[in-house]
Amino acid sequence: MLITKLCFRLIILTTIVNLCVSCHNNAEKKIPKQEIVSEEGTHWWAGITADGHLMPMDSTYSHNLIGDNKGNQIQPLLLSSKGDLIWSEAPFNFTFKNGTIVLDSVTGDIVNLKAGNTLKEAYLHASDSFFKPSGKLPDELLFSAPQYNTWIELVYDQNQEDILKYAHAIIDNGFPPGVLMIDDNWQEDYGKWDFHPGRFSNPKAMMDELHDLGFKVMLWVCPFVSPDCDVYRDLVSKKAFLVTEARESIKSALPQKDFRGNPKPEMVTWWNGISAVLDLSNPVAVDWFKSNLENLKEKYGVDGFKFDAGDTDFYRQGISDKNVTANDQTLLFGAIGLDYPLNEYRAMWKMGGQPLVERLRDKNHSWEDLQKLIPQMALEGIMGYYFSCPDMIGGGDFTSFINDAKLDQELIVRSAQCHALMPMMQFSVSPWRVLDEKHFNAVKKSVELRSKYSSTILKLAKEASLTGEPILRSMEYEYPNQGYATIKDQFLMGKDLLIAPALVKGQKEKDIIIPKGNWKDQSGNVVVGPKKITVKVDLNDLPIYVRQN
Template sequence: MSVAAALPLGATASGYSFLGDLRAFERNDAGATASCDGAALRLHFVEDDVVRVTLLREDRRPRLLTHALVGREPDPVEVTVEQGKDATVLATAAMRVELAHRGCRMTVFDGAGHVLVQDDSGMGTGWDGNEVRTWKRIAGDERFFGLGEKSGDVDKRAREWVMWNSDTPGYGDASDPLYQSIPFFVGLREGRSYGVFLNNSHRSRFNLGAGNHRYYSFSAEGGTLDYFVFAAPRIAEVVADYTALTGRIPMPPRWALGFQQSRWSYYPDSEVLSLARRFRERGIPADVIYLDIHYMDGYRVFSWDPQRFPRPAVMLDELGDMGFKPIVIVDPGVKEDPDYPIAREGLAGDHFVRYPDGETYVGSVWPGRSYFPDFARAATRAWWGGYLARLREQGVRGIWNDMNEPAVWGKAFPNEVLMRDADGAADFKRMHNLYGHLMAQATYESLRAARPDERPFVLTRAGFAGTQRWSAVWTGDNVASWEHLQLGIRMMIGLGLSGAAFNGTDVGGFEGTPSGELFARWMQVGAFSPFFRAHTAHDTPGQEPWSFGERIEAVAADAIRQRYRLMPYLYTLFHQAHDSGAPVLRPLFWHHQDDAQAYAREWQHQFLVGRQLLVAPVTAPGVALQKVYLPAGRWLELGTGEVFEGGRAVTVETPLERLPVFLAEGGILPSQEAMQYVGERDSGTLTLDVFAGANDDGFDLYEDDGRSHDHERGGYRLTRLRAQRDDGVLRLDREVVHDGHRVPARMLELRLHDIAEPPVELSLDGTRLQDKAWHHDPATRVLSVRVREHGARQSLLARW
């Protein structure tokens, strides 16, 4: 006899109470509320393919979380309701929710009638005191991706994952939880995607088939069971729906895509300036230098050490003159010091978190005994933001929020401490996972208010769902090992699938010292990571591009220069993330969802950068030959010019100087001249590498000023680039489809790949090109054409 048959629905032998039978059903415009024995379920359709499910308990007042949601006004959704003898069905144009009358068990179908999410028949939804949980039937082929910053494989199945922001230095592949909590995953069942977002900030658990083959479940230790189910058929659409709900990354300043150099710590000011000069003297591009905690006076936030940095504004100006954008670390702990103005003001303004009896909480962290700002209060965010604005006026260009899990020595920030949220006081059981999110909000909003026409840059260690609206993220205190290089790639993929598109690792590893080979391979990965920063701990040797000898310096410098050359392509991908939520760094299955090999563990360290580029990094020592899986289609290896048929694994040579990068057929890759820093000068040439085929995927190149918010008012240019090759004819079209931003005059360097013979005819806009305007190299099979960019449309035609 099955468990469901042995125990009546609603049985509490396990300690849980379960939803009982349907007793009443009340319809509204966007869904319905079903009253069941013991509680009620509210079903609210946010979109045609998004339903919100909320458990309404008779013994609990619902207090729904708003911090992760953007609060937009949704379009009305047409919902039909059909009540049958055993079940009631609510349907939209894209999904169907069936509620069984016995036990109020819910099943979510896509528009074609395929099961996506199905309550376990014996348990469904239940609670045990403050804990709320729902159990879902797991299919044999079900996969789970996302959950934000998590260790393990890209597929999160067969483990239980905890959402509780934790300072976990030197974490490993089995470590959990880590610094950020994003309770959202993308599921894949019989090839069809769906998503689930648990809108609850309490400590939560996602058991994705760990220790059983019957169910997956998600739960929270308090608050309301409030979750969204997304029923889009493609993974990209699920992430788009999720980020429409929780927000997308703002367009970053373009310089934030440049190379960033950090360590714990560069000091005094003479060392910082010497570091900057060495980059420029060696001709290695870089945009950012970080100042870690040793720039402060006794770790007092918003202070400068008077011996190490006696004239900070002068130093910051000198860095700016060399093209560097200095970023400083800002920790939330405020030193308990009666002579310290920040501490006095914070106490006087009631800006610090408190115990329930009103006493100000004091914990120990870098400054010693410290207070912690109550970032849930708008007044506190504004007070804190005023000091951030002063840093910006001194010449600081970005803020690095650290230790904001919040971390304290002993790793036990008290749960009973209170923050005062917009709807009343709330303890840290509810607010702990939101602390870093609210600190990031305070930072972004204050920087934008201080410089309304300048894009802020914020980096955070801790966060929650929706933090991507305020900040870039990185994967915390990793380790200098080959295992962590691999883990970092998987973590970046997971973060991107969870809405946090602007993410990266500490290149080279924070703890320990990499070998030269590991550092070089990590720099190659960093060049294609959304956030590209080298960083290391205070007790390690230097970890700059030149720290490992001439050969490694040459490899590292080449990776950095490649990053700067690809800036037009990468910047466009950031706009795609801003516009649709699509990650910059994508798993193979993002664009190849129906390819079983795209999910194989063997290939999980390969990734796509946008649609066009496939990167297959070397993640183990001494690898001179590497197997690479290429999805269906033809692929051009950019380093060698060799063309491969996809749908299979191929073997490529991988000397230390080579990172295998492939351009998909139909792809157009824009690039520019490498510069010492972003904006050093106008790029006089836009290069387009074209691998034309029968399809014309092409590329839509996005450009704006890279610094202001004019793009929000239409101040950008969008250029549609398309190439097609068939029956001895290759056609390349360029069309400006939105022209709200002036681009300086420039040349177009067109490199047409896989061209065995020179054309018999080559024309631009119907005018035959002179021989001096183009060149064919039979050795590389590249046809190079150089023309001036002009007008809204241009068309190159080649015939053989």
């Protein structure tokens, strides 16, 4: 059965690789620089998630999509508030300045059209034309309950005893079970995808206990292989890695084969060292990688995987089996996750509409980064990456939590409130460990609030899988051309739920823009828009308004 499944998946992979090769071959012709002038007052959004807080683009902005995903999802798409869209199947470099977009280094045909008069019309046309919704949904538990990640609590000391302690503490402190992600360093080595025997005495028993507690379990994986292990030696002989490109300046000094005569793998420097990187255009590499994932599922009962790395940066220097681009290597890594309803990605290229969970890149434990969540999540939605997660509550950058780092309890509360009614909500640092009673109770209240609205969130996720409509939406998306394009501190879930979290330290009052219609707050009061109101935002307050039909 396993062999049959893998053969079927390899057929799918081969089809995707052929499409990537076709795009690469068609892209070898350089298209002349193009200049697009938009009408006055037009706002533009570009498909670079990590810069969502800079959208809509101000007077000047530029980015090269070729081999640079900025540590997050990218999409070869620009959308305007006036219904314009720009798309290319190949990556390109662009500059926005004073309403004019200049495209250069273009290697694929550019689609430039007017799909209507609004951001929503432009997006829906792009979705229908270039990344249709698949009709499939990631695992429903990712939406219906909070997620928990072991990273901040354990960092590189992932071990059976402490993982179980973390899971039991979740339940003991009154939090509901959900998806539990075991992060980096549970494995023997990068590429040796089995539990480290020194830190996991009985991984099957651990998995059974976690399942009995009500959790589904994901494991962190990446497309790297450490060069000093037996797995590396075997994969070199099978030509499973990107290989070193012969550079003119050092051809005579640097042989391109190892002493066994195998093509010399490209060694990639990444945040955990130097590794060989799998060539995902080679079915041998993908077959090996997926076989490891399937073994973890069958041997231990693992439910899914957190697919980390996969950034275009790691593929820029090496040569692949099919000579596909760095961007398309990222796409091929994303395609692997289609076999696993429990998945999570941080880096992505051109996989909008697919049932893949897209997480914002790691955020610092800071108010500045908290304020980036809403605009970045809203941008993900209009790039087709609507099954999205706003990183970890309080921040996912572990350096903010080690040594003598001082935690801001108010920030963790406001972060939890911001997450509470987004498509997904993910904890890592333990609130019960770092918060006093007052702040801890405020966080628990945000979890209870999510439980109240979980059916609404899941309903919106199911609708997104069929229609392509974002789950989380900006004000401009639903209420176009009314002066809302630059609002970044409130958002809509669907069209009927308006959420305006406090995002400033010490904030006691918040100005909220109520759009046209009748909107009921949590006390039952109805506000008639459009109007601007000011409300109190004490520590336990998360302003929510429900549109009345």
